[in-house]
Amino acid sequence: xxxxxxxxxxxxxxxxxFEFTYAGAPEPSLKNISMPIAKNKVTALIGPSGCGKTTLLxxxxxxxxxYPGNNYGGEILFEGRNILTEKEDMIKLRTQIGMIFQKPTAxxxxxxxxxxxGLRLKGIKNKTELADRVEKALQDAAIWKETKDRLKDDANGxxxxxxxxxxxxxxxxxxxxxxxxxxxxxxxxxISTQGIERLIIELKEKVSILIVTHNMQQAARxxxxxxxxxxxxxxxxxxxxxxxxxxxxxxxxxxxTGKFG
Amino acid sequence: xxxxxxxxxxxxxxxxxxxxxxxxxMGFLLWxxxxxxxxxxxxxxxxxxxxxxxxxxxxxSGLKHALIGQLLLISVSTIIGVPLGILAGTYLxxxxxxxxxxxxxxxxxxxxxxxxxxxxxxxxxxxxxxxxMGNFSGWAGIAALSIIMVPIILRTTDDMLQLVPSTLREAxxxxxxxxxxxxxxxxxxxxKTGILTGVLLGVAxxxxxxxxxxxxxxxxxxxxxDLSEPIASLTVTMFNYATSPYEDWxxxxxxxxxxxxxxILTLNILGRVILAPKKKK
Numbered sequence: 206x207x208x209x210x211x212x213x214x215x216x217x218x219x220x221x222x223f224e225f226t227y228a229g230a231p232e233p234s235l236k237n238i239s240m241p242i243a244k245n246k247v248t249a250l251i252g253p254s255g256c257g258k259t260t261l262l263x264x265x266x267x268x269x270x271x272y273p274g275n276n277y278g279g280e281i282l283f284e285g286r287n288i289l290t291e292k293e294d295m296i297k298l299r300t301q302i303g304m305i306f307q308k309p310t311a312x313x314x315x316x317x318x319x320x321x322x323g324l325r326l327k328g329i330k331n332k333t334e335l336a337d338r339v340e341k342a343l344q345d346a347a348i349w350k351e352t353k354d355r356l357k358d359d360a361n362g363x364x365x366x367x368x369x370x371x372x373x374x375x376x377x378x379x380x381x382x383x384x385x386x387x388x389x390x391x392x393x394x395x396i397s398t399q400g401i402e403r404l405i406i407e408l409k410e411k412v413s414i415l416i417v418t419h420n421m422q423q424a425a426r427x428x429x430x431x432x433x434x435x436x437x438x439x440x441x442x443x444x445x446x447x448x449x450x451x452x453x454x455x456x457x458x459x460x461x462t463g464k465f466g
Numbered sequence: 467x468x469x470x471x472x473x474x475x476x477x478x479x480x481x482x483x484x485x486x487x488x489x490x491x492m493g494f495l496l497w498x499x500x501x502x503x504x505x506x507x508x509x510x511x512x513x514x515x516x517x518x519x520x521x522x523x524x525x526x527s528g529l530k531h532a533l534i535g536q537l538l539l540i541s542v543s544t545i546i547g548v549p550l551g552i553l554a555g556t557y558l559x560x561x562x563x564x565x566x567x568x569x570x571x572x573x574x575x576x577x578x579x580x581x582x583x584x585x586x587x588x589x590x591x592x593x594x595x596x597x598x599m600g601n602f603s604g605w606a607g608i609a610a611l612s613i614i615m616v617p618i619i620l621r622t623t624d625d626m627l628q629l630v631p632s633t634l635r636e637a638x639x640x641x642x643x644x645x646x647x648x649x650x651x652x653x654x655x656x657x658k659t660g661i662l663t664g665v666l667l668g669v670a671x672x673x674x675x676x677x678x679x680x681x682x683x684x685x686x687x688x689x690x691x692d693l694s695e696p697i698a699s700l701t702v703t704m705f706n707y708a709t710s711p712y713e714d715w716x717x718x719x720x721x722x723x724x725x726x727x728x729x730i731l732t733l734n735i736l737g738r739v740i741l742a743p744k745k746k747k
Contacts, residue, residue: 268639296643303641310636312638312651326641379642
């Protein structure tokens with residue numbers, strides 16, 4: 206049985222008996238996951254490769270809907286509604302729940318237009334408002350100093366770490382409630398990684414964060430809660446300092462002490 | 467001979483052979499180009515751009531009719547062929563994908579069409595347009611050239627769009643973009659240099675076509691801009707003049723060959739320049 210602690214804070218997201226099956230797969234990849242995600246906290250998901258961390262993460266903004274035949278079961282609650290229903294508006298949902306990918310995904314356009322992309326999608330056309338909100342987003346993503354003199358340059362000319370922070374700026378510009386990070390530093394060097402981690406901790410004042418990471422030290426450094434997943438199950442969810450020091454489940458202990466994984 | 471000496475020797479032989487083959491290939495290319503340039507430049511003068519076709523022996527004969535006819539044929543088939551090719555390629559990559567049966571059937575058919583002899587396409591257009599309408603026409607020529615152009619542009623577009631990483635699409639969707647905006651603003655934009663190259667190569671390819679024009683747009687010795695009538699093209703004019711027994715017509719044939727080659731060469735070079743990685747500042 207899984208050990209899931211009670212999250213005292215308000216919940217940003219919550220899954221109830223959540224299941225997910227990939228198109229054509231005989232078995233569900235995620236089984237019976239009930240997981241609360243605290244508001245304005247960082248929750249990390251750890252576990253060995255193939256355990257379903259990223260699959261779970263991509264369910265929260267229904268990224269799986271881009272490919273036909275994938276199947277959800279159970280419920281994901283967000284702002285009091287189940288977002289897995291047919292009538293859920295994907296466009297609105299994805300502006301409320303943003304995502305940062307493993308590799309930086311700067312669009313083939315200028316730095317300014319990258320950050321303004323989501324704002325324009327929301328229908329903001331006023332030039333001063335756009336400029337103000339782009340500047341604010343770049344400042345919040347701690348990249349304004351490096352970019353303010355080259356806003357018109359192609360975003361693909363930046364370094365990997367800069368591009369990843371640009372992607373974070375792009376995601377926070379539309380002021381989402383939740384940000385999903387899918388191994389955001391696995392393609393970056395140690396110094397850029399440090400910068401992104403600091404940024405994640407700062408951002409939780411404004412957004413609730415869920416981060417998938419291969420790196421247990423990273424989970425310990427940035428998160429308030431940590432969930433350990435194994436073979437499609439959520440084995441344990443606890444406060445980060447407790448989960449790493451006194452894990453309740455034997456599997457969790459074996460994983461964090463490096464016995465497998 | 468030691469093992470190392472043997473390897474060094476084999477290395478030298480292989481290198482000499484490949485350099486020699488390159489030189490033979492380059493030699494023929496330079497030979498063709500130099501004959502073309504020497505005869506072409508000799509044949510080119512202002513009269514070519516001022517006068518239309520004339521009987522042999524007349525001073526005032528030129529290629530104006532063929533140049534304008536050629537430009538008309540090429541530009542109208544580009545206007546028809548490019549949007550069709552890009553839209554169909556976009557369908558294959560973005561809506562069909564690599565797994566779709568229908569998309570793969572279209573890919574196979576377009577590959578077959580690309581390698582089909584162009585004279586076959588010419589005879590097809592003759593059968594479905596020229597014969598029922600009762601006369602050769604510019605439109606028939608344009609139909610043949612567009613049919614040749616579409617599969618080239620369709621395949622390049624398809625290939626170039628598939629090179630755009632899927633995470634880039636996902637990132638745009640993750641910001642709440644609807645599919646048509648993802649395609650127009652992110653995917654096509656990311657592949658635009660590749661697609662432009664495909665367009666240039668497609669235009670260059672049909673610019674040199676003679677066979678499909680011989681029995682579609684046919685020829686006209688005088689200037690005609692009415693596409694429902696037969697219309698002159700550089701390639702057919704070149705064929706007629708070059709095979710004629712008159713020396714001044716043969717000279718015009720050289721001029722047509724030179725102008726056509728330079729046009730196609732420019733398109734090809736442009737295509738390369740666009741694709742070449744930009745130098746970092």
